[in-house]
Amino acid sequence: MSKGGRLASSVGLVLVAFGLVVVAVATLLTPGTPGGVVDFTKAQPAGQPVNLTVQTVGAIGYGPHPTWVSYLVKSPSTGRWIHDTTWQLPAHTLVHVTVMQYDSGSPLRNQEWGQVQGTVGGTASLNGKSFSVYNSYTGNGVGHTFAVPAIGLSVPLIGVSGSATNVCGEAPCTQKFAHNKITFSFTTPGVGEYNWQCFVPCGLGWLYGNGGPMSTQNFMGGFLDVVKS
Numbered sequence: 541m542s543k544g545g546r547l548a549s550s551v552g553l554v555l556v557a558f559g560l561v562v563v564a565v566a567t568l569l570t571p572g573t574p575g576g577v578v579d580f581t582k583a584q585p586a587g588q589p590v591n592l593t594v595q596t597v598g599a600i601g602y603g604p605h606p607t608w609v610s611y612l613v614k615s616p617s618t619g620r621w622i623h624d625t626t627w628q629l630p631a632h633t634l635v636h637v638t639v640m641q642y643d644s645g646s647p648l649r650n651q652e653w654g655q656v657q658g659t660v661g662g663t664a665s666l667n668g669k670s671f672s673v674y675n676s677y678t679g680n681g682v683g684h685t686f687a688v689p690a691i692g693l694s695v696p697l698i699g700v701s702g703s704a705t706n707v708c709g710e711a712p713c714t715q716k717f718a719h720n721k722i723t724f725s726f727t728t729p730g731v732g733e734y735n736w737q738c739f740v741p742c743g744l745g746w747l748y749g750n751g752g753p754m755s756t757q758n759f760m761g762g763f764l765d766v767v768k769s
């Protein structure tokens with residue numbers, strides 16, 4: 541091979557290597573992978589309310605922890621369910637949240653978690669019916685909460701019947717499976733990073749239920765990445 545040819549092929553190899561690095565980094569930043577962010581800032585015109593749709597499942601059914609409980613979020617751009625709990629939202633903006641809850645529930649360890657707090661009007665709705673507190677000793681109990689401590693937001697996610705025959709076993713779950721639809725609205729605070737989490741110790745098989753999915757990103761907690769609108 542000529543000197544020029546050798547130079548050209550080594551430059552080519554460097555470019556290929558560079559390309560692979562770029563692809564690897566881009567893959568890491570894609571929603572659904574650790575470090576990903578789901579962008580809700582371009583889903584609607586500036587100043588308009590944001591629609592945020594999530595689902596909670598009793599077992600994600602795939603990946604390194606198939607048996608773990610988890611949240612998933614519906615991509616505002618593709619409509620696909622993705623396993624990523626960091627959501628970028630515009631500041632000082634109304635967010636309409638819909639939670640499709642596919643998991644069962646139980647009585648709460650702390651009854652305060654049964655209260656709806658920090659939402660618009662101090663209420664949420666369960667399958668179309670407004671409520672401000674849920675007695676977890678009734679019905680099917682509470683499966684999870686959606687809470688953003690820094691802004692005083694907390695909403696109980698009521699469980700589906702443990703004896704339902706059509707319990708979803710693998711995410712993403714579709715509405716043919718037993719579920720509860722919980723909706724509520726809140727206003728995002730100013731620019732900042734706000735953690736959100738479930739407060740129901742739902743990490744089955746872990747000490748006091750607080751390990752595993754309760755302490756792992758993209759399962760029972762995440763961040764609201766609030767940016768300038």
Ligand SMILES: [Cu+2]
Binds near residue numbers: 738
């Ligand atoms: Cu939970």
